[in-house]
Amino acid sequence: MLPIMSKTPMLQLFGVTKRYPGVIANNNVDLKIMPGEIHALLGENGAGKSTLVKYIYGVQKADSGTLEWCGKQTKINNPKMARKLGIGMVFQHFSLFDALTVKENISLGISSKIANSDLDKEIINISKKYGLPLDPDRYVHTLSVGERQRIEVVRCLLQDPSMLIMDEPTSVLTPQEVELLFRTLRQLSADGVSILYISHKLQEIKDLCHTATIMRMGEVVATCNPDHETPYSMAEMMMGKNISTPNRVEDSINKSPALIISDLSIQSEKSYGTDLKNINFTVNTGEVLGIAGIAGNGQKELMAALSGEVLAERPDSIKIANEPVGLFYPNQRRHAGMVFVPEERLGHAAVPMMSLWENAFLSGATKMNFKKNGFIRVADVKDYTHDIIKKFGVKTPNIQNIASSLSGGNLQKFIFGREILQNPRIIVAIQPTWGVDAGSAAAIRQSLIDLASKGCAVLVISQDLEELFEISDRLSVIYDGKLSPSINTKSISLKQLGLMMGGVSVFSEKGAIENVS
Amino acid sequence: MLVSLELRPKASKAMVYQSPLIAVFMTLITSMVMFWLMDTDPFLAINAYFIEPVSTLDGVAELLVKATPLILIALGLSVGFQANIWNIGAEGQLTLGAIFSGGIALAYFDVDTPFLLPAMLVFGVLGGMFWAAIPAILKVRYNTNEILTSLMLTYVGLLLLSYLIHGPLRDPDGFNFPESRLFHDSALLPIIIEGSRLHIGFLLTLFIAVLTWMLLIKHIIGFQIRVIGMAPAAARFAGFKQKKLIWITLLFSGGAAGLAGAFEVSGPIGQIVPVISPGYGFTAIIVAFLGRLHPLGVVLAGILMALTYLGGDAAQITMNLPNAVTGVFQGMLLFFLLASDVLIRYRFKIGSIKKETT
Numbered sequence: 090m091l092p093i094m095s096k097t098p099m100l101q102l103f104g105v106t107k108r109y110p111g112v113i114a115n116n117n118v119d120l121k122i123m124p125g126e127i128h129a130l131l132g133e134n135g136a137g138k139s140t141l142v143k144y145i146y147g148v149q150k151a152d153s154g155t156l157e158w159c160g161k162q163t164k165i166n167n168p169k170m171a172r173k174l175g176i177g178m179v180f181q182h183f184s185l186f187d188a189l190t191v192k193e194n195i196s197l198g199i200s201s202k203i204a205n206s207d208l209d210k211e212i213i214n215i216s217k218k219y220g221l222p223l224d225p226d227r228y229v230h231t232l233s234v235g236e237r238q239r240i241e242v243v244r245c246l247l248q249d250p251s252m253l254i255m256d257e258p259t260s261v262l263t264p265q266e267v268e269l270l271f272r273t274l275r276q277l278s279a280d281g282v283s284i285l286y287i288s289h290k291l292q293e294i295k296d297l298c299h300t301a302t303i304m305r306m307g308e309v310v311a312t313c314n315p316d317h318e319t320p321y322s323m324a325e326m327m328m329g330k331n332i333s334t335p336n337r338v339e340d341s342i343n344k345s346p347a348l349i350i351s352d353l354s355i356q357s358e359k360s361y362g363t364d365l366k367n368i369n370f371t372v373n374t375g376e377v378l379g380i381a382g383i384a385g386n387g388q389k390e391l392m393a394a395l396s397g398e399v400l401a402e403r404p405d406s407i408k409i410a411n412e413p414v415g416l417f418y419p420n421q422r423r424h425a426g427m428v429f430v431p432e433e434r435l436g437h438a439a440v441p442m443m444s445l446w447e448n449a450f451l452s453g454a455t456k457m458n459f460k461k462n463g464f465i466r467v468a469d470v471k472d473y474t475h476d477i478i479k480k481f482g483v484k485t486p487n488i489q490n491i492a493s494s495l496s497g498g499n500l501q502k503f504i505f506g507r508e509i510l511q512n513p514r515i516i517v518a519i520q521p522t523w524g525v526d527a528g529s530a531a532a533i534r535q536s537l538i539d540l541a542s543k544g545c546a547v548l549v550i551s552q553d554l555e556e557l558f559e560i561s562d563r564l565s566v567i568y569d570g571k572l573s574p575s576i577n578t579k580s581i582s583l584k585q586l587g588l589m590m591g592g593v594s595v596f597s598e599k600g601a602i603e604n605v606s
Numbered sequence: 607m608l609v610s611l612e613l614r615p616k617a618s619k620a621m622v623y624q625s626p627l628i629a630v631f632m633t634l635i636t637s638m639v640m641f642w643l644m645d646t647d648p649f650l651a652i653n654a655y656f657i658e659p660v661s662t663l664d665g666v667a668e669l670l671v672k673a674t675p676l677i678l679i680a681l682g683l684s685v686g687f688q689a690n691i692w693n694i695g696a697e698g699q700l701t702l703g704a705i706f707s708g709g710i711a712l713a714y715f716d717v718d719t720p721f722l723l724p725a726m727l728v729f730g731v732l733g734g735m736f737w738a739a740i741p742a743i744l745k746v747r748y749n750t751n752e753i754l755t756s757l758m759l760t761y762v763g764l765l766l767l768s769y770l771i772h773g774p775l776r777d778p779d780g781f782n783f784p785e786s787r788l789f790h791d792s793a794l795l796p797i798i799i800e801g802s803r804l805h806i807g808f809l810l811t812l813f814i815a816v817l818t819w820m821l822l823i824k825h826i827i828g829f830q831i832r833v834i835g836m837a838p839a840a841a842r843f844a845g846f847k848q849k850k851l852i853w854i855t856l857l858f859s860g861g862a863a864g865l866a867g868a869f870e871v872s873g874p875i876g877q878i879v880p881v882i883s884p885g886y887g888f889t890a891i892i893v894a895f896l897g898r899l900h901p902l903g904v905v906l907a908g909i910l911m912a913l914t915y916l917g918g919d920a921a922q923i924t925m926n927l928p929n930a931v932t933g934v935f936q937g938m939l940l941f942f943l944l945a946s947d948v949l950i951r952y953r954f955k956i957g958s959i960k961k962e963t964t
Binding site: 396397398418419420421423429431433435436437438439440441442443447450451452454455460463464465 | 824825826827829832833836837839840842843844845847
């Protein structure tokens with residue numbers, strides 16, 4: 090329950106409007122946050138949450154609208170001023186130096202007055218008080234993502250804020266780390282600190298927040314008490330339409346191994362990347378294997394190894410049916426029947442400044458036979474592009490339009506269409522619906538399930554657990570470059586999965602999350 | 607009050623192609639101001655610089671003679687630039703092309719055969735490729751920066767020419783002047799317009815421009831080059847081999863520069879001399895950008911740039927203007943081109959707040 094404190098709102102916004110060229114990011118937004126309140130800002134990607142927060146934190150000016158801080162009209166010109174007023178912010182992407190210690194990182198981000206005092210003691214005090222175990226002398230690169238986030242939180246708390254802004258803080262955490270964070274936030278709330286909590290995860294908001302402001306397309310569509318709502322009702326408000334769940338046809342076909350990975354080990358090319366260690370798994374025809382895991386545990390490296398952008402050491406560590414393809418380049422693997430959907434749409438899966446038909450040629454060239462004596466068969470490519478657009482409902486006026494002119498969901502549908510129309514035996518997709526609108530996400534998930542029911546082997550690497558539970562027949566977890574054996578989706582709980590994603594054994598040795606109930 | 611640049615939501619496609627014209631116009635206006643400040647009649651100066659030199663057929667022929675190496679080199683460079691391979695050493699590759707092809711001509715100075723000229727052109731190409739292969743192998747093997755290596759090799763190439771022309775290649779009957787023998791007829795390019803210096807290399811260059819266009823727009827290699835330039839990760843995803851493309855683009859641009867060198871020694875110069883190019887290899891970089899890295903644009907830009915060389919010579923004679931004016935013109939042209947490119951993609955925004963990142 091919301092602790093009873095002063096009646097003056099900590100922060101109040103009136104009619105905030107911000108236009109970007111071609112889009113209204115915030116339209117006449119009102120917001121009221123009471124002292125000690127945990128206030129959720131809920132909305133899909135692109136609903137205008139970040140823009141609003143940038144305004145509050147002084148990163149960006151609004152075109153119109155006013156802001157009241159503790160009842161007084163105030164103009165926040167820059168983040169420094171925001172911090173002075175007592176607003177702290179924990180960003181989704183941390184700004185930490187890997188090669189420095191916790192203490193050094195903290196001292197870089199705060200005023201010199203605090204930094205010069207006995208920082209070690211301060212850090213330990215704060216971390217004790219709020220249950221944020223943190224060793225000031227550890228190097229950041231040795232820390233887990235959850236621990237890194239604690240650095241950011243402690244850095245804010247050292248400045249004794251009256252309001253804390255948290256931007257999607259749980260997107261990188263395990264369920265256990267999330268619980269720990271929530272405990273801290275509740276304690277802060279009890280001490281009278283307001284928290285503006287940005288998220289699109291409904292259950293979390295129901296668990297944690299006192300009030301929720303729901304945004305859609307730059308406007309506030311509702312302010313509600315999450316206790317009185319169901320996750321489903323909030324999702325409806327957030328997305329503004331009924332959400333469909335994909336249909337699955339169970340076990341209709343015979344299964345045989347299609348993609349067999351055995352003892353795949355690859356050293357990462359990047360200095361802080363993750364090495365893949367003895368990865369073993371099999372994807373059968375007609376099934377969906379999901380690989381869960383927190384970002385940065387080797388997903389990108391695994392994807393690169395599967396697509397052939399990085400070659401394996403031995404040919405037989407990757408096999409398509411009986412054919413060893415470990416030393417095959419991407420196009421040879423495409424010939425053998427594999428297709429890939431990389432994580433980044435613009436710049437990896439598609440060339441932003443090239444037209445849709447040129448992007449269709451990008452990965453379709455080999456399998457669809459679009460080359461003649463090295464020249465491009467433009468007419469054929471264009472037919473194929475029209476086909477993709479028609480069959481996958483891609484909204485675009487013209488196939489000459491460049492890829493970056495499409496919305497995220499449309500482009501992702503286009504990319505999936507491009508790969509699926511090549512009649513793959515195996516499809517490997519990473520983060521298939523990341524940052525995609527709900528309608529397109531549902532369509533993409535359905536198309537993956539349809540593919541499997543036609544006998545294609547489907548491998549999905551994702552951080553979105555809801556998605557994985559929805560579409561996968563079996564689940565594995567990747568942690569620190571190692572892959573767990575797969576488990577039938579029906580016989581695993583969210584909690585078990587969460588423990589595995591946190592690499593239980595590793596964690597319990599360090600005792601970092603010993604408090605898990 | 608702060609002025610900042612803001613990304614435009616959409617860059618106007620029409621403006622992208624008009625910006626070279628805007629740049630030329632701005633250069634003319636600014637240079638007229640410059641002439642006026644120098645107490646020279648701006649209109650007379652512009653006339654002497656840009657109109658008079660091309661008012662005769664002979665003048666036009668001379669313009670195309672100078673445009674030939676610029677276009678040819680810029681064609682090669684534009685292919686590399688599209689793939690983000692920055693070959694800055696075309697001057698050196700031109701020099702090596704001249705040494706190789708001139709070397710063949712001198713080796714067979716007493717043989718009269720129709721095969722000599724083709725052999726010279728082939729060796730010119732090989733010479734340029736050889737010089738460009740060094741940055742290529744360094745980049746592929748050791749990931750060195752081709753901007754530095756190709757540029758440094760230019761000076762090595764120029765010194766090599768200097769050594770050869772003061773030593774082994776010097777004309778034995780040349781009274782110790784640092785010049786080679788004059789090439790005989792079968793080592794010289796046929797002339798297109800009688801009485802001028804315009805040689806068949808110009809037509810070959812136009813033909814190569816068409817081939818380059820085919821390569822870039824219609825061929826898979828051109829597609830790969832464009833993809834790797836715009837989105838290297840997408841090129842890896844599509845399975846394009848980056849090293850192969852480094853080799854192709856560097857050898858192509860080196861070969862084109864080498865051929866330009868061969869054209870120079872077998873065309874307008876007719877022997878090997880200590881200075882073969884008045885900086886064509888560097889000016890071609892401006893030509894490539896002025897021509898929007900597009901073969902047709904490069905042909906037009908090459909002719910325009912040749913005019914600055916020609917006009918510079920003419921203005922020295924008729925108006926007593928310093929030769930540095932040529933460099934000023936070229937510099938202004940590139941400056942205005944880059945400036946209008948920036949303004950096509952961005953617009954000014956006055957009074958916006960500074961953005962702080964934490």
